[in-house]
Amino acid sequence: MERIRVGVLGLGRSGYGIHCKAFEKLQQTYELVAVADINGVRAAETGRELGVTAVTSVEELVAIPEIELIVVSSYNRDHARNAVTALEAGKHVVCEKPFGLSVVEVDSMIVVAKAAGKLVVPFQNRRYEDSYVKVKEIISSGVLGKIVHIRIAQHGFGRRWDWQTLSEFGGGQLHNNGPHILDQALGLYETVGVDNVESLEIWSDMRQTLASGDTADHVRATLRHPEAFTLDIEFAATCPYPQDKWLVMGTSGGLKGTSNKLEWKWVDWRTHVARPVECASTPDRSYNHENLEWQSASYECEEGFERLQGAFYSDLWHSIRQGAPLTVTPASVRKRIRLLERIRE
Template sequence: MNETPIKVGISGLGRSGWGLHVAALGRVQGLFEITAVFDPDPVRQQEARAQLGCRAYGSYAELLADSDIELMVVASPSPHHADDTIAALEAGKHVLVEKPMATTLADIDRMIEAAEKNGRLLTVNQNYRYAADFLKIKEVVASGVLGDLLLIRLAQHQFRRRWDWQTLTEFGGGILNNHGAHYVDWALALIDDPEPELLAHLVDTPLYAGDADSHAKVILRPKTGPLVDIELTHACAFPQQTAVIMGTQGTLSSTREEVRWKYYKPDE
């Protein structure tokens, strides 16, 4: 265990900053220490001081100027990810930025360039990549017991209504940006093609108060290998499997809680 905890700053104490990152860092005490946070809401600032015992700032500039911070967690709204990340890198901080990494490819390129220029580490919080169900899925696929893969079907089905900033396109909202980042990441890890052909259909429905998509269908067609079908929706009251993978020798079916697979051995 690291004898000196890494000192962490958190930008944004919303659903991700407070609900995910503060909670996660609290589970690995001794490795990380929340040194300071930024949120424009004075109530959130006071909660952080009282519950975390850290410094709390009302501006991002103040957080950047805190010389104790080694690692910056950028959990601000998506349109701010690029500029907030670049500013932190230029201030000498390593950065963990919440997904989606940014709202445009050009911004992502700027972020990578800033990390390289300043000699800092930059990574994205693709936490589903390390989820127990996906690690088992990768293990089964890599074992070859399913044979040659024919179809990968991934889905996130929920029945819910939202009215926060992630329902607005001006803030980079929508189910594809919010949840699709996880499942596209899964898909790219399971196929041997970093740039498959992409077909997408986004639907703006009355499920959201805003104008962003609440239902999305994405098809990825690699040069070789299985077709990938990704479905994301907040309109399904009867959720189906998170993953179904069909191969020439077997099938895998999983939820977030359970992974099952059935196959035959052609030589037996």
């Protein structure tokens, strides 16, 4: 298997902790050649640790001729600019989330990639998340009936004071963690045939609470489609009692769970007697009541490297080396960035 030679731009939590560490485990298909960071000390330390070339700018990184793929994991505000620089230098690009801060930025990357004959790939690895894939499967099966409401939550309680809390760097919860949940939210809508972001009604509430910067660390958005379900997205930095990530309500049952375990139950209405409206007084002045025959199931989710970074980079290898269609396409994530724009507006 011919290895893809890689350079990583930005050596923070994502660049170093996710991507560089991924390539250490993917040495049959990828070879890390060089790293870059504007923090020269960090770049040099990482270069020595990993035994690769270390530089301090995107221009130096893309000038290394043997590199075929650049992973852009710089400040959010610089993702599109750095991706375009790499594409114009003839490199394939993996761009960390957010895949641009606007549709205009996304379109600029797509145009340059097409002109260069190279791939620009959004790093939406949470599209491979086991719990999300299973939730989609259960919804598509119809066992829960017509889906009425979904909530996807990321709750916690704590302060944050790094660059990702500052608007000048493109920070804030909507940009930092939002792209993963927005990707999953639109994926769930797509299972029921809704793929036009403009057809969604949107209400949002964004507040700066505990974070030291000037961006929102509390984000709530409600998406509604008149012919589908309503979906709530919640990011909270002020929730000391976190609730499950997943909550799904349908006309035959529902689902709840975390990234580690899902549970769902349902009734088969065909086994229950019909209940037409009765206007006569109830004998004991009680509310209507019936004994439901519930069925239930659960699923233990598989998390970890193989399902997330491993699966993403395996698919990308096949796309670069064998011409396989991209699993995560720029066009699909463009819709997610448009949703991000609409929530922000």
